[in-house]
Amino acid sequence: MSLLHMAILLPFLYAAALTVMRKPSLRFHTGWIILPIPVLLFVYFISCMASVQAGEELSGSIPWIPSLNIRFTVFLDGLGLLFSLLISGIGSLVVLYSIYYLDRKKEALRNFYVYLLLFMGAMLGVVLADNLIILYGFWEITSISSFLLIAFWHNREKSRYGALKSMLITVLGGLAMLAGFVLFYIMTGTFSLREIINNAGSVNDHTLFLPALVLILLGAFTKSAQFPFHIWLPDAMEAPTPVSAYLHSATMVKAGLYLVARFSPVFAGEALWFWLISVCGIVTLIYGSFQALKQTDLKAILAFSTISQLGLIMSLLGLGSAAAFYTDGSDSVFYAKATMAAIFHLINHAVFKGALFMVVGIVDHETGTRDIRKLGGLLSIMPITFTIAVIGTFSMAGLPPFNGFLSKEMFFTAVLGITELDRFDSQTLLRLFPVLAWVASVFTFGYSMMVVFRTFTGRPQFEQLEKKPHEAPIGLLLSPVVLAALAVVFGLFPNLLSYTLIEPAMAAIHPALLLPGDRFYVSIHMWHGWTPELFMTMGVAVAGMLIYKLHPRLSVLHEPLFRRVSLNLTYDAGIKLLHQGSLRMTNRYMTGSLRHYVIYIFVFLILSLGWGLYHYGAISVNMDRFAPVSLYEIVINLVLILSVIAIPFVNSRMKAIILTGAAGYMVTLFFVIFRAPDLALTQMIVETVSVALFLLCFYHLPKLEKEQTKPRTRIVKLAISAGVGVIMTLVALSASGSKLFESISDYYLRNSYVLAGGKNVVNVILVDFRGFDTMLEIVVLGIASLGVYALIRLNLASDRPEAVRKLDFANRLNKDRLPSNDVILRTVSKVAIFIILVFAVYLFFTGHHHPGGGFIGALMTAAALILLTMAFGMATIREVIPWDFKRLTAVGLLIAILTGAGSFLFDAPFLSHSFGYFNLPLLGKTELATAVLFDLGVYLTVIGITMTIILTIGRDK
Structure with missing residues (x-):
């Protein structure tokens, strides 16, 4: 990784560290711990001035998505140096100014400086990026971070209006610019700016040349507030003055000028x-x-x-x-x-x-x-x-x-x-x-x-x-x-x-x-x-x-020259028209009925997959490849089918939960039979945690009453259910009965130990071969847990007055402190929790070579904590483990992301792992793999997500 890469990543890393750092003391302003970052960057770029002046071009490249020819390539020439000095130099003065402008006792300074650092890093990424896709990514981060900065005083309606207006206009321009970049890739076969500039003139006669020109200029004009896209800038002045001085005079609005200057050799x-x-x-x-x-x-x-x-x-x-x-x-x-x-x-x-x-x-x-x-x-x-x-x-x-x-x-x-x-x-x-x-x-x-x-x-x-x-x-x-x-x-x-x-x-x-x-x-x-x-x-x-x-x-x-007609009125009318139109359209299908939503989803699933299977002739059932079905497989399958069929006919939610759990455990048995211990462990723990979650959710629901439905409605539901079953059966049989190309599983089996140093192929796939998928999955789960937390907190805040909420919470807390009536459960739990936690740690550390891993270990740990909660109450877990599980989720995600970014230090693609064998005291020859660090991030994230959801729902009355 080059120093240019570090210059771009430094503000992002500092912003990430700031989010998990303890709240700074009110004895000094948060800006003082931020100020060294832009100053250090400014000094670094000043040191590069002599090299650039001599005609040298500093550069660095890291593989990002090699299969798509996308590399995180950066370079510093005269134009990039000019903008980098403005970004870091003016940024230093703005941070110093903000220390005395923003009250440390009244303002959310941590948020402010996180947004400011994100913007600073994104702007440096824009002016130093060589790859057009990387440039676009940083370009949109500037729009998002500027939205957050403009809306910093979010209690003001004008701030929210100005922030949304700026983001809508600049993001739409950015999408147009992205389309122009894609057209350039079609014309030249490269995303590299320098390669495009070096070959300037070779594509001037291409039919896509002028459309690419116009699309790129749309991005530049919207960002630099050129007429008629200028209307966002005056409203953006609702931001604090340091933001206006930085974004709207020296940096963000200059990004469009940079884009025009950078593409001048191509279009001039x-x-x-x-x-x-x-x-x-x-x-x-x-x-x-x-x-x-x-x-x-x-x-x-x-x-x-x-x-x-x-x-x-x-x-x-x-x-x-x-x-x-x-x-x-x-x-x-x-x-x-x-x-x-x-x-x-x-x-x-x-x-x-x-x-x-x-x-x-x-x-x-x-x-x-x-x-x-x-x-x-x-x-x-x-x-x-x-x-x-x-x-x-x-x-x-x-x-x-x-x-x-x-x-x-x-x-x-x-x-x-x-x-x-x-x-x-x-x-x-x-x-x-x-x-x-x-x-x-x-x-x-x-x-x-x-x-x-x-x-x-x-x-x-x-x-x-x-x-x-x-x-x-x-x-x-x-x-x-x-x-x-x-x-x-x-x-x-x-x-x-x-x-x-x-x-x-x-x-x-x-x-x-x-x-x-x-x-x-x-x-x-x-x-x-x-x-x-x-x-x-x-x-x-x-x-x-x-x-x-x-x-x-x-x-x-x-x-005003025109009282009834103006660009701002046109914008407002357009937004209002879009809102009203989308509201009318949404109200036609958003009826408030979960049944209707499920029907929409399943009908679309039946039609789309059914049409695809029929149109492409993909329905192929080859029973010759299947192994013979044994008696115990038939028995397990019958129990599974009967459990599922019985659920709609029971008159108790408790029975429905038991039958759902039974179906899940039957699936676990199938995994055991088919020798998939990782999946069996995961399925078993997921079923256990899900049952506890169902119990918490159903506890708040009214008594179950059978709904009287018309025969026609029942027929429709039955038809949809049968249709989904038939379609999914055909998909499964077609996937198993025909192979258009060699299975990827053979590659994983051959290379899991050679390339990743792990004998547990399932875990190696999760943390190494498909680690990016895993990281995105835990990010989505983290967002979902925060959504659950926010929805329940919002419901509590909107439904009851403050005094009632405080009294209610105190009553629940006191109730949680009462000892459980089940002495046997409490006694057994003290031993079981210890055993479960030890087993969870074992699963985590052995997952690279044996069944286990961060995900399974985290679920097992969460199961132990849930058992502790059930036996001793919510208050106990808050006293024994006084953690903020939302913050634990953030720490886990940060570890996972930093582990992936750490590969940049060795000029390797994102989330590339390494392993080696070392002689350690007492342990002897031991394998150490960086994948364990990523697995640790998964482990902490999953614990945080699970406990955030459980505790949030459990606190709701």
């Missing part, structure tokens, strides 16, 4: 790529800047400002793609400068917008409001915050000597130069670019002045504030001060970035424009003489100041 020579990105970007730029003037909430202004600035960078990437239309000469270098401007402004925007979001957070934190109509006169009270705000807003407005001025001048150069592009007939449209860019810059200047002067100057209105305003503490100011200082440094010394970050990133975006050994010439200066760009900037300042002054009297800047 396509006219559709140029027009879609350039036009969409310039429209987003002017729309966002105009809408920002209409806002009165500081965060809302910055939200639309972010949309506008993302549009600016997107349009520059589109204009920069024009360089691919020229194979050599100065024209290609000239248009590539638009890409240079995009990269530079991407850095500048992360710096000044991050500082501004933190300033807004400070204002909100210290005054209790973000409404500029209530603010004013804060200059004398908050001078340091004002200074930071001036630097940030002036940089955003494009005023010297700040970094935003330089990239804004480069933007004007790009839009003026694009009018000279002679590859298209649409010269009129190209001439609109400078006009739209200038108008949008005027709007940007206007709202920038609003942010700083409406907040800090003018008449004080302290009586309208919720808090008495004062300057923020040094801890809250430190992060924005660093960012503001960078805005000044990058403005005065821009060439610090020229060949460290900008040129390597350009080389990654335009590799075809460079000959081996060549480099792009990057030189950024504050003064270029009296150029058209400078006059445009002067005009922006004059017109922007005019708009700022006239803003209160211009009604067009306060009222």
Whole structure:
């Protein structure tokens, strides 16, 4: 495993450790134990800068799903380094800022930092992944983690609305992007980004090329909030300010820009790529800047400002793609400068917008409001915050000597130069670019002045504030001060970035424009003489100041352009229509009757399997291959059939439970006869635990009464039952009577000991050959146990008042403490429990070579705990074993997952196991296998799942 892999996995591992860690003491903020992670990552990526600058490409690869040619391959070039430094650098400052912004006593800090670490790791995965499927996986994790961060204050309706809106739009865009990746695989036969880029131009004439282009851009546009997909970003501002500063200014919204930049070598020579990105970007730029003037909430202004600035960078990437239309000469270098401007402004925007979001957070934190109509006169009270705000807003407005001025001048150069592009007939449209860019810059200047002067100057209105305003503490100011200082440094010394970050990133975006050994010439200066760009900037300042002054009297800047029609209303109407339509459809078949649901399932099973067997001629019964049936097999089968047939006719739930258990034990006997001890043990213990579970469930049900049903209903039920029986019989006979290919069992029998070091083939299959299936099964079971817990707790919480619930629980607890009347059961249990637990441990450790394993051992352990509960009551098990079994489930899952991920350290696929023989003291030559660690995870998970369900149902009254 390479250091790049570790850089991606470190936040995930730390987040996992944080979930099982004891709750941090209130003496210090949880953020202090999180801060070293992004700092360490930032230092590591800084150390890689010299290698990347020298043209080296750091990479690493781990097998993931070799059969599908999917490898966990990562690489670091100039573009990846740029984004990695933003993710880790801004992340460090955001974590530091959050320590002083979030109250350690009032906020769920553990959840917050787990979500933040998940997002950080996912973003690093996106920008470092070489495999498109791996990239997509991390892409969607960013959507999920951002959903959790935006909804952090989930008690607010607006937070929940904004989180759902952002996830729906970005996830749908991600699915479109995935479809584009699949099309690329069809065209090229590879998921490797570098291979696709190296073979750029070979698939341009393919019929799937343009559909792939559009689908990938859908993913980029939704993620980077481009018009008309921008509507999620303003609502996402309900997140805490550290989240807004991190996700919505420096990282998540930049993922779409990264995707466009990364695929530019593949699509840049396509006219559709140029027009879609350039036009969409310039429209987003002017729309966002105009809408920002209409806002009165500081965060809302910055939200639309972010949309506008993302549009600016997107349009520059589109204009920069024009360089691919020229194979050599100065024209290609000239248009590539638009890409240079995009990269530079991407850095500048992360710096000044991050500082501004933190300033807004400070204002909100210290005054209790973000409404500029209530603010004013804060200059004398908050001078340091004002200074930071001036630097940030002036940089955003494009005023010297700040970094935003330089990239804004480069933007004007790009839009003026694009009018000279002679590859298209649409010269009129190209001439609109400078006009739209200038108008949008005027709007940007206007709202920038609003942010700083409406907040800090003018008449004080302290009586309208919720808090008495004062300057923020040094801890809250430190992060924005660093960012503001960078805005000044990058403005005065821009060439610090020229060949460290900008040129390597350009080389990654335009590799075809460079000959081996060549480099792009990057030189950024504050003064270029009296150029058209400078006059445009002067005009922006004059017109922007005019708009700022006239803003209160211009009604067009306060009222919506269309009152009855808007993209947000369209979204809301669409969601409402989908909800109502799905509700109507669902109500047609969701009748509330379990019988109806079972009928739906079984009828579908009969029709689908029956049609498949008939259509493909799969019904094949070859009795010659079957062994003769013995007398005792006939007897066991008759007992099994009679037990099952009798269940519908009994008038007691207890009898039904006994008959169900009898049927299960008959199946156990079959496993014994057919020499399958593992299955026999598992079946026997499952039946025992199931009977206890049935008793607990049925204890809460009303008295069993026979339902009077019509003869027609009985006939339907009988027909469905018979149909299921016939179909499953045909499936079993067909599977046994015909073989289309060699059975996989022979492979397992030959290789279980050679490859996995285990003689128990069943256990080896579970923990080694099919370990991934086992891991997913315990994950599903864990989710099911939490579902049972949540449903019962929800029912208890909704049905009874708090005082009644507390009294009821106390009564149940006291009742549980009463000694059992069955003295014999209690006496025998003391010995039996010890024997069962010892046997369970034996099954666990011998499972690799003999019948047993983690799953069987866990069920046996759970059986002992259930016996303890039955003999001594619920309170006893809580006193003897004061564990939170839900947490035990999480620990087991974590062990199983980490065991699988541990194979990455040895460049092996996920869940690859190893074994060896060692001479141990007292034990002598002993086999040690990593599969035992995975089995330990299974063992703990199954115990946690079983006891969570049993204890939860047992506590319910």
